Amino acid sequence: MPKDAMQRYAESLEKTVQHNYNYLKEAVEDFRGLCLLVTPERSTPQDIIVDIRELHKEIRTRLTEIKAIQQLLQGKYRQYYHRDSLRDKEIMEFGFLTKNLYSKFEYILLQKQAMARRKEEEVSGAGPRGFPCQWFRSRDHQVIFVRNLRILDELDYERPGPLGGEERREVIQDKVRFLTLFSIKGEAGSIDAIYSKIQLREHDVIERYAKDELHGLITHLREAIPLEMEKLFGRFMEREGFTKLKCLLLRVQSPRDIEGDLMIRMKKIMEEMAEGEVRTVSV
Numbered sequence: 389m390p391k392d393a394m395q396r397y398a399e400s401l402e403k404t405v406q407h408n409y410n411y412l413k414e415a416v417e418d419f420r421g422l423c424l425l426v427t428p429e430r431s432t433p434q435d436i437i438v439d440i441r442e443l444h445k446e447i448r449t450r451l452t453e454i455k456a457i458q459q460l461l462q463g464k465y466r467q468y469y470h471r472d473s474l475r476d477k478e479i480m481e482f483g484f485l486t487k488n489l490y491s492k493f494e495y496i497l498l499q500k501q502a503m504a505r506r507k508e509e510e511v512s513g514a515g516p517r518g519f520p521c522q523w524f525r526s527r528d529h530q531v532i533f534v535r536n537l538r539i540l541d542e543l544d545y546e547r548p549g550p551l552g553g554e555e556r557r558e559v560i561q562d563k564v565r566f567l568t569l570f571s572i573k574g575e576a577g578s579i580d581a582i583y584s585k586i587q588l589r590e591h592d593v594i595e596r597y598a599k600d601e602l603h604g605l606i607t608h609l610r611e612a613i614p615l616e617m618e619k620l621f622g623r624f625m626e627r628e629g630f631t632k633l634k635c636l637l638l639r640v641q642s643p644r645d646i647e648g649d650l651m652i653r654m655k656k657i658m659e660e661m662a663e664g665e666v667r668t669v670s671v
Contacts, residue, residue, distance in 0.1 A: 398468035423489045519646035540565040566641040568606040574633035635666040
């Protein structure tokens with residue numbers, strides 16, 4: 389009995405998944421080998437760094453394609469879809485392994501940059517630099533800050549938005565992408581309470597910067613205006629009863645936005661703000 393058009397199309401989609409799976413089995417091993425070449429102690433050729441970033445991007449593209457096809461097969465073509473649990477598990481592991489290897493790769497690069505800066509500072513007598521290192525105390529968070537700013541166009545997200553907001557999760561490639569840095573300051577008990585209530589999405593970060601202060605980062609993959617973020621934080625703080633805390637926001641779209649004495653200026657503005665105020669810093 390001849391196959392109908394829907395069954396043939398479902399089978400073609402399944403072949404695409406298998407083809408991408410076969411590619412990933414080799415590509416992820418190659419990626420692992422390249423990442424192991426990058427260490428804090430040894431000099432890394434620029435072509436290795438380029439190869440790692442390009443292969444990471446291709447692996448992410450294949451994983452995204454597999455996910456989209458599987459969602460289609462499980463929906464419209466469910467009657468023709470025969471799930472391969474073992475293969476699905478391996479594909480998921482490819483994703484986790486690639487993510488962990490790339491995060492470690494970025495962290496090592498940041499370490500190497502920091503070591504190079506320290507050597508320059510020792511020679512020149514200059515003081516410490518780098519806004520990410522000022523904004524977050526955790527090295528992991530500094531790495532995420534630098535990485536997210538550098539690869540904004542490659543990011544997507546899989547979890548609900550923070551603060552109970554309504555930001556849509558789909559990625560819109562032709563819209564402006566940026567980061568929002570936020571500082572929340574006030575009485576230590578209230579900082580404890582709000583810290584436990586803020587829900588984060590993938591690529592977002594929050595840190596207990598001081599006893600009376602939180603620092604955080606929100607990654608926006610769609611266009612949003614500063615006033616929207618002010619209202620979002622304001623509604624969240626009012627709804628949860630944190631009406632005496634101060635909240636300062638900063639929109640960052642490129643490394644140029646965080647140059648100079650920005651940290652000093654933000655601290656001064658925070659000192660001048662009234663309790664319960666939410667304000668955006670203009671770069």
